[in-house]
Amino acid sequence: MRSAIVVGAGTSGAIVARRLVDAGVVVTLIEAGGYDTNPAIHDPSRAGELWHSAEDWDFFTVPQEHSAGRRLHLPRGKVTGGSHALNAMIWVRGAASDYDGWERDGATGWGWSEVEPVFDAIENDLLPVTDDYPLSPVQASIIDAAVQEGLLRNANYxxxxxxxxxxxxxxxxDGRRVNTWMAYAQPVADRLTIVTGREVHSVIVEEGRARGVRFEDGDELRADEVILSAGALGSPVILLRSGIGPADELTALGIAVVQDSPQVGKNLHDHLLSPVIFTTQRPVGPPQPGVSATQTHLFWRSRAGLTExxxxxxxxxxxxxxxxEPRGDDGFTLMAGLVTPHSRGSLTLSGPGVADLPLIDLAALADDRDLAALAASVRQCRRIGARPALAEEWGASEVYPGPEVADSDVEEWVRRTAITYHHQVGTCRMGTDPGAVVDPQLRVRGIEGLRVIDASVMPTVPTGNTNAPAAMIAERGARFLLEE
Incomplete structure (x- = not known):
């Protein structure tokens, strides 16, 4: 009977495990973290408690040259559910042109016409996707203020x-988080072999084929297929420790080269946020159980001529x-956001062991176009907060950047405050060119029986949150494997 190892029980891994076990494959699902027993995971109002917790890999970048030399915190889920256990659960497909762009650049078969039916199926199958919940009063007023600013109310983005x-x-x-672990994998846990609390060091490769995985303590687990679904930071790290990556970098660390794949860990990019914070005279009140702190967002073009x-x-x-520094006890935040970054960074190893933390360089704001777009978004958020629906109805007053920061100086504010939007992608890019890490069926080039199925394969980040695209990739990746 066919067997498979899936590394990572996050958004992608949970879906892959479910689809394989439903097809009769003997599946071992490995998660470096533990089970999702922390109550803060399940109550959307408590998501902020999860940063720096036991459920967070708690990654940091190297100092970011173009972001005031800061080391940016990159929260990533180390728990069943992965980052879908930590995030705000926002479901965004992205733009059709995102996927048509993937296909145009060599990700054959990944155009919008191919992926749209997969999104439809996910949303009508196991995973509840809804906007049928009451808005907090301040969130309703934020929508009104955005409309006063000139934006359209979009009922279905x-x-x-x-x-x-x-x-x-x-x-x-019902006011509770639902992620793909809960919807896909947990209901079939009795048909899976689930290993928690053990970190995979590397893939076992013999005679050009993946034969299993090796744990941090040297123990081995073997199977016919290995699927890495450890995310845009975890999957390339495992490949690199396995000897699959840039030969010169591996050799310098004393790692035997199994497959020279120069682009493993490259093409790293991420969405970025920068805060505009307001205090209010009318109380907003503390987060309420079962209610997410974020319920609304907007999409906007920072300059003319953009297609999306x-x-x-x-x-x-x-x-x-x-x-x-806090400047009040109550208020709200309009978190300006960049979703089409031009900057590209990289991930490299600092050493060959699991205790050697990866060197993560987002190259945040290295491209001036990113700085200009995020600064324009900050200025827009300032204007929205000053609209009557907020300034008059709530007595909203901007405290950050604050009146001491002129609109002309917002770029410096952005460099000092930009943070991750939690959407790292691209480090195991798929394509048909020789530099692609995986082919369009998500097979690792040069190694049989090994696939990467997660956000790391995205050639470019979609326009919006990456959880839905990661789920779509998982559904398609599992199908590719089963059809082979």
Whole structure:
């Protein structure tokens, strides 16, 4: 009987495991973290508690030259459910042109006509995707203020047009988080072999074929197929430790080269956010159980001539102070967002062991076009917060960047405050060119029996949150494997 190892029980891995076991494959699902027993995972109002927790890999970048030399925190889920156990559950398909662009650039078979039916199937099958929930009063006013600013109210941003302000579509049911682990893998746990709390060091490759995985303690587990679904940071790390990557980098670390694949860990990119924070005279109140701190967002084009929006601010019902000094007890945040980054970074190993943390360089804001777009989004958020629906009805007053920062100086604010939008992609890029890490069927080039199925294979990041595209990739990747 055919057997497979799936590494990572996050958005992609949980789906792959379910589809394979349903087809009669003997599946071992490996998760470096533990089970999702932390109550904060299940209550959307408590998501902020999960950063720096036991369920967070708690990655940091190297100092970012173009972002005031800061090391940016990159929360990633180390738990069943993966980052879908930590995130805001926002469901965005992206733009049709995103996927047509993938296909045009060599990801054959990944155009919109091929992926749209997969999104349809996911949303009508196991995973609840809904915007049928009451808006918090301040969130309703944020929508009104955005309309006063001149944006259209978009009732369904997943309906073909992103532009406008919308209520977020999320994966929730009855005020509780629902992720792909809960919807896909957990219901068939008795048909899976699930290994938790063990980190995979590398893939065992013998005579050009993947034969299993090796754990951090040297133990081995073997199967006919190996699928890496450890995410845009985890999957390339495992490939590199396996000797699959840039030969010169591997040799320098004393790692035997199994397959010279120069692009493993390259093409790293991410969406970015920058906060605009307001205090209010009318109380917003603390987060309520079962209610996410973010319920609305908008898509907007920062300049003329763009074919799709390049910004996506998120709106939070709390002041997101982060590392800023609090300037009040109550308020809200319009988190300016960049979703079409031009900057490209890389991920490399610092050593051959699991204790050697990866060197993650987003090259955040290295491209001036990214800085210009995110700064324009900040300026827009400032204008929205000053509209009557917020300034008059709530007594909203901007405290960050604050009146001391002129619009002409916003770029410096962005460099000092930009943070991740949690959407790293691209480090195991798929394509048909010789440099692609995986082919369009997600097979690792040069190694039989090994696939990467997660956000790392995206050639370019879609316009919007990456959870839905990662789920779509998982459904298609599992199908490719079963059809082979």
């Amino acid at each position: 997943n309906g073909g047009t992103l532009d406008g302000v919308s209520q977020e579509q999320v994966t929730m049911r 929006p390049d910004t996506q601010p998120l709106h939070f019902s709390v002041p997101m102070w982060g590392e800023l």
